[in-house]
Amino acid sequence: MLDPNQLPIHSTRSPDHQPVRRHHSSHYYAHRVQESLATRLSKMICSVFLTLLLLLGIITFVLWLSLRPHRPRFHVQQFSIPSLSQASGFENAEITFNVTVRNANQHIGVYFDAMEATVYYRDQKVGSKTLLFPFYQQPKNTTIIADVLSGATILVDSQQWKEFMNDRQLGTVPFRLDVTSTIRFKVSTWLSKHHRMHATCDVSVGSDGLILASDKDKRCPVYFT
C-alpha cells in the first residue's frame, strides 16, 4: 500500500521520482499480470467455445448433405389420345398416360397422398382425375403411375376439339400433364410436414395421337407450393 507520508521523502530523496515510480510500477505490473491471466483465460474459453461451435456446424452440414431430401423425379413415358386420328374422335376421346416417379433418396421415404392428374391444352383444363392410390415410396424405388381419362373426367368441348384437329394438321398438338400430390418425407421414424408438390410435364402428340418421340422419357420439372 502506498503510504502518503512517504511520498514527500521519496520525492525529496530522488528528484526523478524513481522509488515512487518503482513502487507504483510493481503494483501496476502485478495488476497487469492478473489482468492478462484473466484475458488469456477468457480468450482460451472463447476459442474452445468457437472450435466446438465450428465442429457442431460441420457435423450439421455433413448430416444435412447426407440427409437432404431430393424431390421426387417424374418422367413421362406414355401420353396419347388415340381417337385424335379418327374423324369422329370427339365422342370417344380418351387420354392415357404413363408417368414414372422415382424416389432418388438413399435413406428417405416419401408418403404420397392421393394424387391428382390434370391435362391442359394451351392452359385450358381439358381433363382431370384423382388417382386414388395414396402410397408410401421406399428409398431408391420407382413407381409407375398409369391411368386413363375418359367420359366424365374429360372436359373437352367441340370447339377445343376443332383446335386439336387444326394443330394436328400442322403435325403436333401441345398438352401439359400436371401431377399434384401432398407429400411427406420420412427419415427413420421422423415425418416431415406436408408439402404440396407439382410435376409439370409438357407433352405433345403427333397426328397419330401418340406422344412425340422427342417428349418420351422426358423429365418433368417438380416444384413445391
Ligand SMILES: *[C@@H]1O[C@H](CO)[C@@H](O)[C@H](O)[C@H]1NC(C)=O
Ligand atoms: C409404363 O411405362 C413403363 C416404362 O416405359 C413400362 O415398363 C410399363 O409397362 C408402362 N405401364 C403401363 C401400364 O403402360
Ligand SMILES: *[C@@H]1O[C@H](CO)[C@@H](O)[C@H](O)[C@H]1NC(C)=O
Ligand atoms: C417399389 O415399391 C412398390 C410398392 O412398395 C413395389 O411394389 C415395387 O416392386 C418397388 N419397385 C422396385 C423397383 O423396387
